[in-house]
Each structure stands twice: as structure tokens, then as C-alpha cells.
Amino acid sequence: MFDVAPTELLLVVVVALVVIGPKDLPKAMRFVGKWMGKARGMARHFRAGLDTMMREAELEELEKQWREQNDAIMREFPRIDDAGASPSSASTAAPKSEPPTEAEIDEAAAANPPETHAIPPKDGPLP
Structure with a gap:
């Protein structure tokens, strides 16, 4: 995303150490990290919204x-x-115009019984 070389990153760290000082540098890094996390979360939420709109x-x-x-x-x-x-x-x-009665349903079920299929055992064919 950002093309930052290791030497450039080292220069930024040295300048931050000189300007902020070694005592307050951990607090500053924590503050920057917190805001970076919030920015990434907002970007993720924005991207998810765009993906949802595209899918719809x-x-x-x-x-x-x-x-x-x-x-x-x-x-x-x-x-x-x-x-x-x-x-x-x-x-x-x-x-x-009226639904079938239970007796008609029972008669139809008796006239057309469901098909049953035996499942052969794994050992071989059915006896």
C-alpha cells in the first residue's frame, strides 16, 4: 500500500525519538496505534457496505x-x-371448492401405498 523502505522507517523512528523523547514515545505509539485501529475499522466497515451494495x-x-x-x-x-x-x-x-376430508385422504393413502426400498447391507446382497 505505502511504499516505505526500511531506511525511511528507521529515519522516522529516530526523529520521533528525538522530538517526543524516550519517556513519552510509548504513549505516543499507543495513541497512534489506537487511531490506526479506528481508521482500519472504519475502512473495513465502508468496504463491507460497498460490497453489500454491489451484491444487492x-x-x-x-x-x-x-x-x-x-x-x-x-x-x-x-x-x-x-x-x-x-x-x-x-x-x-x-x-x-372444499378440501378433502380425512377419510378421503386415508382412502387415497391406502390405494397408493408409498414405495419402500430395502437398503442392502454392506456385506453383500439381500437374502
């Missing part, structure tokens, strides 16, 4: 592209229930 802008752009592609797909392949059914099929397949 990218997400908005991706969301816009997704919406455009989705609209194009929906125009090309309209949903069957949105396209409008013929009058004859509408009368035979009228949707139910």
Missing part, C-alpha cells in the same frame, strides 16, 4: 434476467389450466 445490485440484475426469461417461457408454453378448457371438459372436471 447483482442480485437485482439476476432477478430481472430471471423474470424476463420466465415471462418468455410462460408466453411460449402457457399453462394448460390458464389456457382455458373446452366447455365439455369443464363440466366433467369441475374443481372441488
Whole structure:
């Protein structure tokens, strides 16, 4: 970041030792270190804010592209229930307005039991 050579740093330390003095130099270094920490924290916070704004802008752009592609797909392949059914099929397949009862759910579950798959043991095939 800063291109400071070791000789330049040594010169700054010698000048600080002469100007501030050996007695107050640790206090001055502590003060400078505290302010450097605060400055770094503020810079980190600023950078995090910028990163967040960039991510949000990218997400908005991706969301816009997704919406455009989705609209194009929906125009090309309209949903069957949105396209409008013929009058004859509408009368035979009228949707139910009330949810199924527990008895209907139990009957449907008994008629279509879930598939079970046995997991073979690690030793070999099932007996």
C-alpha cells in the first residue's frame, strides 16, 4: 500500500525519538496505534457496505434476467389450466371448492401405498 523502505522507517523512528523523547514515545505509539485501529475499522466497515451494495445490485440484475426469461417461457408454453378448457371438459372436471376430508385422504393413502426400498447391507446382497 505505502511504499516505505526500511531506511525511511528507521529515519522516522529516530526523529520521533528525538522530538517526543524516550519517556513519552510509548504513549505516543499507543495513541497512534489506537487511531490506526479506528481508521482500519472504519475502512473495513465502508468496504463491507460497498460490497453489500454491489451484491444487492447483482442480485437485482439476476432477478430481472430471471423474470424476463420466465415471462418468455410462460408466453411460449402457457399453462394448460390458464389456457382455458373446452366447455365439455369443464363440466366433467369441475374443481372441488372444499378440501378433502380425512377419510378421503386415508382412502387415497391406502390405494397408493408409498414405495419402500430395502437398503442392502454392506456385506453383500439381500437374502
